[in-house]
Amino acid sequence: MRRRAFLGRSFALGGAGLLAGGCDWTGSPLTDVRVGICGFHGKGLHHIKDLVGKKGARIVALCDVDQRSIDIGLKEFEGEKVKPVVYKDYREFVQDKELDGVIIATPNHSHTLIAMHAIAAGKHVYVEKPVSHNIVEGRKLVEAARKRPNLIVTHGMQLRSDEGKAEAFAWLKEGHLGKVTLSRGLNYKSRESIGKVTGPKKVASYIDYDLWSACREVVPMMREKLHYDWHWQWDYGNGDIGNQGPHQLDVARWAIEQPKLPKRVISVGGRWGYQDDGQTPNNQLALFDYDPVPLLFDNRGLPLKEMNWKLEPVYKDIRIGNVVHCEGGWLAEARAYDKEGKSVKKFSTSGGASHMDNWLQSIREGKAVSANLDVEHGHVSAGLAHLANISYRVGKMMSPGEVKERMGGEAMIQETLADFDGNLKANGIDVASEMAVLGPWLTVNPETERFEGEFAEEANGLLDERYRKGHELPVI
Ligand SMILES: NC(=O)c1ccc[n+]([C@@H]2O[C@H](COP(=O)([O-])OP(=O)(O)OC[C@H]3O[C@@H](n4cnc5c(N)ncnc54)[C@H](O)[C@@H]3O)[C@@H](O)[C@H]2O)c1
Structure with a gap:
């Protein structure tokens, strides 16, 4: 099944969705989810290591404001046939048409900000904990996710x-x-x-x-x-x-x-x-x-x-x-x-090892496979x-x-x-x-x-x- 058609079905079931987002779905639910990682000095680098070579996911873009983090992150792709595109500005990164979803591991003050820009651009989101830097923006993030039910927006509290x-x-x-x-x-x-x-x-x-x-x-x-x-x-x-x-x-x-x-x-x-x-x-x-x-x-x-x-x-x-x-x-x-x-x-x-896999699986299936992913927990x-x-x-x-x-x-x-x-x-x-x-x-x-x-x-x-x-x- 082509991915566009597949998600089109979830749109029909779920209400507002793909029309508002910008995600260009061309694959099938069996192909790789194309992810981007934003911020990879500590935790984000772990995410890169976990996902490089992983079946069902492909890192197609990276975003960091530190050239040293970028150089270190890119080392993980040595030997890989396709290298990720690199950005410094999260606003350009989230617009990348090749991206299905983004993982955000920047400092706390920019979590909700980048997550909401990604949602606005029609991307699935995995945002590290704490998902917000203050309570008001945290609620706005949940509301944004509710308005885009076709997107899987989750938090990084893997113990859930x-x-x-x-x-x-x-x-x-x-x-x-x-x-x-x-x-x-x-x-x-x-x-x-x-x-x-x-x-x-x-x-x-x-x-x-x-x-x-x-x-x-x-x-x-x-x-x-x-x-x-x-x-x-x-x-x-x-x-x-x-x-x-x-x-x-x-x-x-x-x-x-x-x-x-x-x-x-x-x-x-x-x-x-x-x-x-x-x-x-x-x-x-x-x-x-x-x-x-x-x-x-x-x-x-x-x-x-x-x-x-x-x-x-x-x-x-x-x-x-x-x-x-x-x-x-x-x-x-x-x-x-x-x-x-x-x-x-x-x-x-x-230790919650299935958390990331569940997010990826949910993207492939076009619906959340586990209630634990709900960003409201975050x-x-x-x-x-x-x-x-x-x-x-x-x-x-x-x-x-x-x-x-x-x-x-x-x-x-x-x-x-x-x-x-x-x-x-x-x-x-x-x-x-x-x-x-x-x-x-x-x-x-x-x-x-x-x-x-x-x-x-x-x-x-x-x-x-x-x-x-x-x-x-x-x-x-
Ligand atoms: N889920 C977990 O178990 C877990 C574990 C550790 C850290 N974390 C979370 O991960 C996040 C990152 O932690 P860390 O220790 O790696 O922090 P860090 O400060 O060591 O690294 C942050 C990286 O993000 C980059 N960055 C900063 N602002 C950016 C921006 N606007 N756009 C793109 N890149 C940007 C920095 O250059 C750096 O490379 C934190 O919010 C932390 O709470 C989660």
């Missing part, structure tokens, strides 16, 4: 496609460990100082910094390294809760079957242990008030003790992962324990990180006593808070003098995705951002 987790949550739902009491996401990943510059740094001549800045104003670079360390500056990144965090926030939200944002949020944290150019907290707790089971995210960027970067903290033998607490025990990643801590069941785990779980960061950003320095009081009397929350303080003390940080920043409890309306009540005006001001001329979100 881990069949073992689905099995484990179904087992919990059968009540084997009693009622679920708390869903916990953990990220104990040590993060060292990114250094402190004394003035603006010159961006290397082989990098187009204007295009790197994308929708943000082009401002002098105030950090040592351009790549990766943007994660810790608010204009570009979302801290570790918005970096590693979306994976475990998503799993934690999945475990308690919450499809929307919570009704309240509070966050506490600080950037402790060094003074550098990073702005985001390195240690941060966030509590999401879901009914009936709350969600707690625990992010620790410092090591277990004494600033010894080789040691990393663990909780129930997990450093990065999820614990679902129940009345009769707990599920820690793929293993279930009873109240006494005896292992009672082990689930398989795939939006809501990125949204949790954004909510926590907003609470933190409207917060104030508070004493440990005030933090304890405001976080609430739930025993497990208080234990975590005590352990959080203990981790800081073990690193020589006195939380009584180097105080934490504590946000207020913010009330969220999950329907409007806006704040209400006390502090709403200030908090709503952080839901959206400005887009530089020439790099606005397209209207879809």
Whole structure:
């Protein structure tokens, strides 16, 4: 069957579609999906390595603003008969007529921007987590995807496609460990100082910094390294809760079957242990008030003790992962324990290896083969990180006593808070003098995705951002 005819059928079933998009379908559902990768210094390079030579997919275009990333990326095509076309400007890249879909692994601030331009150009999208840099654009991305039902728009939270987790949550739902009491996401990943510059740094001549800045104003670079360390500056990144965090926030939200944002949020944290150019907290707790089971995210960027970067903290033998607490025990990643801590069941785990394959398969079939691909998952779980960061950003320095009081009397929350303080003390940080920043409890309306009540005006001001001329979100 010719691909145009094949998708034409999905158009007939799905409503608005190919008419609005620009994708030139000429192949068959059995031929390769022609993909382009945008941004390939770290994660994007992994995507290239995974897809070069893969059956059913062909990389036909690349886009990066750094000539060194381009040179390294192109090495992966040595020996390949056909080399990808290379772009620097994402706006030209998404228009490439040979492309069926694009994979976006640029810094967070340009995720939604590039994804929406790709949708407007009629391309399928795989956008890395977090799918958005703020809540308003995340919702716009979901709406854009809904308006183009012929396009498969997915997120990069591959753990959603881990069949073992689905099995484990179904087992919990059968009540084997009693009622679920708390869903916990953990990220104990040590993060060292990114250094402190004394003035603006010159961006290397082989990098187009204007295009790197994308929708943000082009401002002098105030950090040592351009790549990766943007994660810790608010204009570009979302801290570790918005970096590693979306994976475990998503799993934690999945475990308690919450499809929307919570009704309240509070966050506490600080950037402790060094003074550098990073702005985001390195240690941060966030509590999401879901009914009936709350969600707690625990992010620790410092090591277990004494600033010894080789040691990393663990909780129930997990450093990065999820614990679902129940009345009769707990599920820690793929293993279930009873109240006494005896292992009672082990689930398989795939790490979500099928996620990318499912996206490609969906493109070939003209319809999503798995509900896990829905970009709404990406939006809501990125949204949790954004909510926590907003609470933190409207917060104030508070004493440990005030933090304890405001976080609430739930025993497990208080234990975590005590352990959080203990981790800081073990690193020589006195939380009584180097105080934490504590946000207020913010009330969220999950329907409007806006704040209400006390502090709403200030908090709503952080839901959206400005887009530089020439790099606005397209209207879809
Ligand atoms: N799903 C996962 O498991 C996973 C793992 C790691 C990273 N990620 C995500 O991947 C993204 C990239 O992370 P990274 O560590 O590779 O970042 P990085 O800063 O190391 O690399 C980003 C690359 O994108 C390029 N780039 C920047 N702006 C661009 C633009 N406007 N157009 C084209 N190219 C542009 C840069 O030149 C660089 O080569 C992040 O958002 C991160 O959250 C996902």
